[in-house]
Amino acid sequence: MTGPEGADDLQEAAQPGAGEVTATVIVNAPAARVFAALLAWERQSDWIPFTQVRVVEGDGREGSRIEAVTALGRATLRDEMLVVRVDEPYEIGVVHHGQVLRGPGVLRCTALGEARTQVVWHEWFHLPGGRAGRLAWPVLWPGSKLGLTQALKRFARLVEQGRLP
Secondary structure, eight states: OOOHHHHHHHHHHTTTOOOEEEEEEEEOOOOHHHHHHHHHHHGGGGGGGEEEEEEESSSSSTOOOOEEEEEETEEEEEEEEEEEEEETTTTEEEEESSSSSSEEEEEEEEESSSEEEOOOOOOEEEEEEEHHHHHHHHHHHHHHHHHHHHHHHHHHHHHHOOOOO
């Protein structure tokens, strides 16, 4: 994504898509620790099933490029992200700009006292496949929400056990 053409593509990907999904979890840990665990990109592999995450470029903060590869059997999905905002300890914003997964996403931390934090994971995906994709979304959405929610529950357990970050 270099030059003006890449910038236009990234700008288009940054616009919210029609496929919206949100998951929330309460973590029994201070917001600063929860936020640090969210920024530990490579550790997402510990709580997102079948997925390997790596920082391709940068330090994991604003301007960094992240790659997440999810493989289930022979099916593989490559998710390319640009970290566009890090407002510590509150929010991480990304733009998914790959071939299939496109659209903005955000991870938000809200302190609920000194030792409890609410994490909200929100994504606005562009739906591939035009009209067919829009028609399929109501069927796919519950699985997407369930997957995000289960991943966040694993994340919370690992943070609470002191295994993340």
